[in-house]
Amino acid sequence: MASETERRHSLSIEPGMDGLLDEIDKFSDIVVDVPGKISRQQLFTQIYLDAQNFVREKSNLEQLVSFIDLTTLSGDDTPGRVERLVDRALSPVKGSSVRCASVCIYPARVRDAVQRVKQFNDDLPVASVAGGFPSGQYLLDTRLAEIRLAVAHGATEIDAVIDRSIVLRETGADWAQMYAEIARMREACGADARLKIILSTGELRNERNIYGVSMAAMMAGADFIKTSTGKESVNATLDAAFVMCTAIRRFDELKVQPRRVGFKAAGGVRSAEQAAHYALLTRAVLGERWAEPALFRIGASVPLLDDICPRLQMINY
Template identity: 35%
Template sequence: MGIIKDVILHDQEAKKQEPSKYDEALAKYNTDLDDNAVREAVRKIIAEKVPQNDTEEVKKFLFGSIELTTLKTTDSETSVLAFTERVNDFDNEYPELPHVATICVYPCFAKTVAESLEVDGVEIACVSGSFPSSQARIEVKVAEASLAVADGATEIDIVMPVGKFLSGDYEGVCDEISEQKAACGEDVAMKVILETGAIKTASNIKKASILAMYAGADYIKTSTGKLEPAATPEAAYVMCQAIKEYYEQTGIQIGFKPAGGINTVMDAITYYTIVKEVLGEKWLTNKWLRLGTSRLANMLLSELKGEQIKFF
């Protein structure tokens, strides 16, 4: 028995030393990043490039990239129906402005939105995967995504299993993301939330971005908005660098969504500028750049119309 045990332990140790396919995927990219260097690069972009993007044209674009979101404990069919009707009404009252890109709700309200939304081109996104903690059995996560899609969701936002990532279980992270993408199907885009405030470092954010894309993400998203810090310009910069390098390696274009902590119009312009500078014009459409915020809608509308407006 001692010999058999030694052989098993030797085999296990050998497997640990062999690079996994996830390690091999990460090895194609520079993930050894310096946080201070990232902060300096972002500081330079903000100082030199943001002011030139403070224009009416950019603000209109940003309005059309908003994912109007309600994720409250108090949400009900009645409140979500009223929320959706505001999007319908906006299209009638402000025909000269773009409509929002998306309505984002909990999965149990997908059908309510699908049955009441009248504006063509507005996506229906549902947070899924045991949002915001991602702490549930994979079977539950898969079922939640499948049911949301069946009820009319056209996009699904899931949370990367952060605990598994921080434990180094990259296989577990990628398997969960892949299984949920399979539940979404090819026609329903899936956003993977990295929860950058929890994984903290630039190196971790770069690794998580690559793993999420490798596993099937159609978008990578900064945060749930339920944990501080949420989106930051530094996290956005690293994620956009990862998207750019992944595109250069694979030819696959991945979308980007900062979410949480977008409190001012200038915050939104800052994220727009980072995307423009790192990824370029190809990402400056409301398909590839989304903003996870609701408070921004009234702020942008007020600036565009030159008066205080609380429409949403």
Template identity: 40%
Template sequence: MSTTTPSSVPATDASPGTGSVNPSDPSADEIATLARAVTGAVDLDDAAWRRYLHGLPGVDRVGADARAATLGTRSIKTTSKAWALDTIIRMVDLTTLEGADTAGKVRSLAAKAVRPEPDDPSCPSAAAVCVYNDLVPVAVEALAGTGVKVAAVSTAFPSGRASRAVRLADTADAVQAGADEIDMVIDRGAFLSGRYAQVFDDIVAVREACHADGRDAHLKVILETGELVTYDNVRRASWLAMLAGADFIKTSTGKISPAATLPVTVVMLEAVRDFRAATGRQVGVKPAGGIRTSKDAIKYLVAVNETVGEDWLDPDWFRFGASSLLNDVLMQRQKLSTGAYSGPDYVTVD
């Protein structure tokens, strides 16, 4: 699997993680300037993007799958497992994205995010609670002063099939309601049709909406990798999103299959590693959908450590989008401390 940075990318000094999701806050003009410098283009039209994105090093699918399989066989010691379980909890975006969601369910989820194990004050809080726009005010009120973020899915989630005006209004609604983070979806139809300039401009516009009126919502860009078909497309979409100013790149909405997979996440981790080496800007990664057990989540932590290093082993730079993962992690954590598993009902929010 190639890990070579494109020769057209200007090398700069890489910046280590600083504990901030977005250490730099480039404007739309600065984003366009960086994109032109990286692509070597004067006009960022579809032809220029095609030349650049299709010139990225190809991904050896067999090699990527083999690499992920190898990472998945790593074993860790008991002390490392305790650290890993607490780290996973701190990285979880506890998520409910169902049409039947209620304010009561969101309040319960928020309480669980703040105190996942009520009887154990050493248990860390989750990173965020992720909800639909209309429930953002409920989550904001429930999480006020806790340090747990409120994330909102936006831009006509999960399809992204709406005009730019509608998607920007959707984003503005969530940001004005107090969302700390916006999880947007790209227009996969546009991307797969080669309308790369449109996708780039969409992301830049949404990012501007995240910062309108003095707001500072961080932007996670969902690639919906299960619909991108090839690993080469995953790498291309990752670079396009990062050049457009994404704070995070995210695998999936969780609404289609396959959602997050370890090989796809490794490809995205290599992309953020190479992007930081090339531009000095660090971008986070969020696999979402289908990660249900602590055993699986630990494989992702190993992939992070061995692919991009310790700088990304922090909730500011790596997240899990999950609804049921936290329950299994809590049961495994209780097993380490007590020697026995609690029943699943003990850790279930419903």
């Protein structure tokens, strides 16, 4: 029988990635408390308090808008709905130059969004879900082809789901396969599209799995790790976000690759306060460098804007 190392190499894992299993084994030592020697619960309590003041400031609310990947992922999405989504993302706040970070849609609607953006002579990124969204339960070749098609149609960001069964199978998680599949997704994106890997944390069962998939995704080349599809029964939570941000911090410390990985909270974020929770958590664990759209995103539909924008108008007047 082939050794674990031999089997991992047979799946085209780079020799430098052999530390993945070692990192997962260190989970309990790494994911304990936050910088500053306070407990996770103390951090969350402080975040809940700070968020109340955070959302009263105009600059903070505008910053939250700039983090949003404005999303529609409904079975009845039409070209017209996607065009209206682009319009809203480009000018979400009356009288302000702030805009959303991107629009996020299904692959079949990418061309509609790209054409609408071009009509405004703008460079708003168009993100597409892919990889067998939302379940990931499709053949790998099918999932990779979907990514390539979305990029060919103009998507510059790909939000790809993982096959959660690779982690959840009864014989134990196959981290080598998880790494290898994400590496193939990275390759399918090409040089011009950023890859966000969706963990679906509510279906991964425990924090060790969340940490493991986070590390596998980053080592395989993901530009972002993202909490949820928005279709699971349990979507984004502060606990899952804390584990993911801790994994990002660890990856940054390891300096495996000369790049920083972003974090995206998605699923159930409908109010300014909820958005602020994730922004403040990311800042607490990862620092001010992550307080920009290049490294922090919020996946949300129009209702989040509908909550933030009236608050901005009240402040303005």
